[in-house]
Amino acid sequence: MMKILIATKNKGKVKEFQAMFESLGVEILSLADIEGSPDVEETGTTFEENAVLKAETISKEMNIPVIADDSGLEIDALNGKPGVYSARYAGIHKSDEDNMEKVLNELKEVKDSERSARFICALAFARPNEKTIVVKGECEGKILREKRGHQGFGYDPIFFVPHLGLSMAELSKAEKNSISHRAVALQRLNNLIDEEDMLWQKP
Ligand SMILES: O=c1[nH]c(=O)c2ncn([C@@H]3O[C@H](COP(=O)(O)OP(=O)(O)OP(=O)(O)O)[C@@H](O)[C@H]3O)c2[nH]1
Numbered sequence: 001m002m003k004i005l006i007a008t009k010n011k012g013k014v015k016e017f018q019a020m021f022e023s024l025g026v027e028i029l030s031l032a033d034i035e036g037s038p039d040v041e042e043t044g045t046t047f048e049e050n051a052v053l054k055a056e057t058i059s060k061e062m063n064i065p066v067i068a069d070d071s072g073l074e075i076d077a078l079n080g081k082p083g084v085y086s087a088r089y090a091g092i093h094k095s096d097e098d099n100m101e102k103v104l105n106e107l108k109e110v111k112d113s114e115r116s117a118r119f120i121c122a123l124a125f126a127r128p129n130e131k132t133i134v135v136k137g138e139c140e141g142k143i144l145r146e147k148r149g150h151q152g153f154g155y156d157p158i159f160f161v162p163h164l165g166l167s168m169a170e171l172s173k174a175e176k177n178s179i180s181h182r183a184v185a186l187q188r189l190n191n192l193i194d195e196e197d198m199l200w201q202k203p
């Protein structure tokens with residue numbers, strides 16, 4: 001079976017990529033499958049910069065094609081925060097629960113009509129000696145006043161998808177993977193690259 005390495009340590013992302021690539025008969029490997037893989041510091045100020053940093057570092061290190069995902073939540077009432085700092089919004093060793101609590105607290109006084117937000121996903125596809133390809137996907141929504149649902153990961157329980165009338169964590173895996181920022185970005189990447197280029201056979 002064909003294999004692709006996703007340069008991530010986030011189990012939620014890995015599951016979603018596995019599901020999205022399943023129909024293509026492609027197996028997804030992540031950094032969790034690779035012993036001693038380096039931690040790449042996310043020093044960029046944009047999702048694109050961080051995705052490129054992660055993909056190019058791992059691709060160079062291992063001399064193979066790699067996809068990296070940098071993603072997060074932009075809340076208009078917080079001037080775009082938590083943004084690129086979504087994973088560490090409540091602090092470096094804090095949990096998804098802590099991050100959601102922080103957002104809910106900060107939005108306590110914010111009216112329903114001013115709770116717009118979007119998930120953003122930048123995907124970078126890096127290959128040895130080739131130009132890196134970067135794409136971005138978005139998913140528009142609103143921040144709820146309390147958590148709803150148990151699927152997904154990260155901020156999904158407080159992210160409401162207006163046209164479906166459900167939180168992201170109330171959607172089935174298949175539903176989330178058909179409308180999410182990650183799904184939109186992956187579709188854009190797929191449209192840009194030749195399928196042959198994407199394939200990586202484990203050495
Ligand atoms: O509710 C959510 N549904 C999603 O679909 C989603 N996608 C991203 N996020 C949040 O944004 C951070 C990304 O940060 P991030 O791109 O640096 O990833 P990460 O540090 O978790 O793993 P890695 O890929 O860097 O190894 C994550 O931790 C999450 O908090 C999401 N939240």
Ligand SMILES: [Mg+2]
Nearest residue numbers: 010042070087
């Ligand atoms: Mg990260």
